[in-house]
Amino acid sequence: MKRNEAWEDLLTQAEQIPDELETRLNRTIARAERREKRRRWLKPLIGVTGTAAAFVLLVNSSVTFALAASRVPIVRELVEAVAFDPSLKAAVAHDYVQLVGDTYTQDGITVTIEYLIADPMNVSVFYSLSDEQGRELELVPDLFDAKGNSLSVSATFGKERIEGNESEKGLFDTIRGYLGLDNVQKTLYNWKLHASKEGVIQTQMQLKVEVRNLEHWKDAEWNAVDEPEAQESRAPEAMFTLDIPLTIEPQFLKSGRVFPVNQTVDVLGQKLTIDEIAIYPSNTRIIWYTDPENDAWLTYLPFYLTDEHGNRVDGIRNGISGTGKDRGYGGGTVWLDSAWYDTAEHLTLHLDDAAIVPKDQDTVLLQEDGRLIGLPDYIHQITSGPYWEANTVCIQTDKGTYHTNTSAFDGYVDADGQTDSFGSISTFVTSEAENTFTNSYSMPQGVRYPLTLFVDFAPGQKLENPIEVHT
Secondary structure (H helix, E strand, O other), X not given: OOHHHHHHHHHHOOOOOOHHHHHHHHHHHHHHHHHOOOOOOOOOOOOOOOHHHHHHHHHOOHHHHHHHHOOOHHHHHHHHHHOOOHHHHHHHHOOOOEEEEEEEEEOOEEEEEEEEEEEOOEEEEEEEEEXXXXXXXXXXXXXXXXXXXXXXXXXXXXXXXXXXOHHHHHHHHHHXXXXXXXXXXXXXXXXXXXXXXXXXXXXXXXXXEEEEEOHHHHHOOOOOOOOOOHHHHOOOEEEEEEEEEEEOOHHHHOOOEEEEEEEEEEEOOEEEEEEEEEEOOOOEEEEEEEOOOOOEEEEEOOOEEEEOOOOEEOEOXXXXXXXXXXXXXXXXXXXXXXXXXXXXXXXXXXXXXXEEEEHHHOEEEEOOOOOEEOOOOOEEEEOOOOOOOOOEEEEEEEOEOOOOOOOOEEEEEOOOOOEEOOOOEEEEEEEOOOOEEEEEEEOOOOOOOOEEEEEOOOOEEEEEEEEEEEO
């Protein structure tokens, strides 16, 4: 039996929903919706039949989605892992999953590759992990082709649990009590591997997974500022490497839907060209570039998509949100959640906010005594208080309409012309009311001061004339 057929067989076990329980859960949904404005998801494909239809109907409500899947132990963990990633959740809802089930054991550590969600630009690998000694482990993957050549991919990895989303915690308390989700058999971890172009993800590949022991590393007491040479010696212990073959079924590697745009617009006085919109089951990518004659760097481009039915697709908030940037690259890619299953005939790309850093104001000086010289008026140095420590540089930054927290500086050049990045950066929400965030940077050691820091952030601002690009 093919593995995707095995997946379909599993789904047939999750079709029946008790009416009484569904009614009670729907009441819980209604209460949650009154308490808090909920995020809008794309409506699923209409007219799908069979096992997919059951999941399509359920995907709009995380509750009933989890309810159906919870009846099948092997599906239950996957549902929990994707519950708050709208793109992967939609993929599961439309049976866009490859069942694997391959197990690898070494030195008492067992790794099972449970599922794959793959497309020409992305592979999400869901795996379970156990250790006979109960150690805290970290698994770091590298991807290679069948001939052993390294493949260039960006990676994020971790685990996602239902409890992690506080806004829906009350909703899932109801589910877990009725359906035994507190007794989930295993936790699924995941690696999300992203390519920059089609052709990198192939039908036959190899994962080399370094298994690291975090036990001695997490308990070590050391200061990277006072003892910079200690960082390497205190790195997590690499125990061994697992060689794991990956086979992607060909139907998952068909080309994405690409909409050529090639339209230049004015953003805060800067020329921005939208090159194309590329849609894949795992994400949507907006490819853009700027005019070299611009007098400012574009540092914030929060694109989103809508269709004629009012559905909206926003930027990715859980994982990589884009690649490239204006300074140094002249362009990049903004990643949105997937619009793959949207059946609308037309999509509109929107840009309502943006931020720019003038090119003649894009650096500040850091003196050896920690003083910053030439700060823009939206960045303020902090020299005391709860966020400041010795041997650090601490700043408070106005966010404007910027939706998250980031780093205001992107590396530095020392007095000898050597370029480097900061070894340690901490970010804090200073004040929600004041709409600011705080960065703390470890003072670089073993370099010649002053350092020239690159300013890579400016507060987001509403565009007087919001931009719309139609496909």
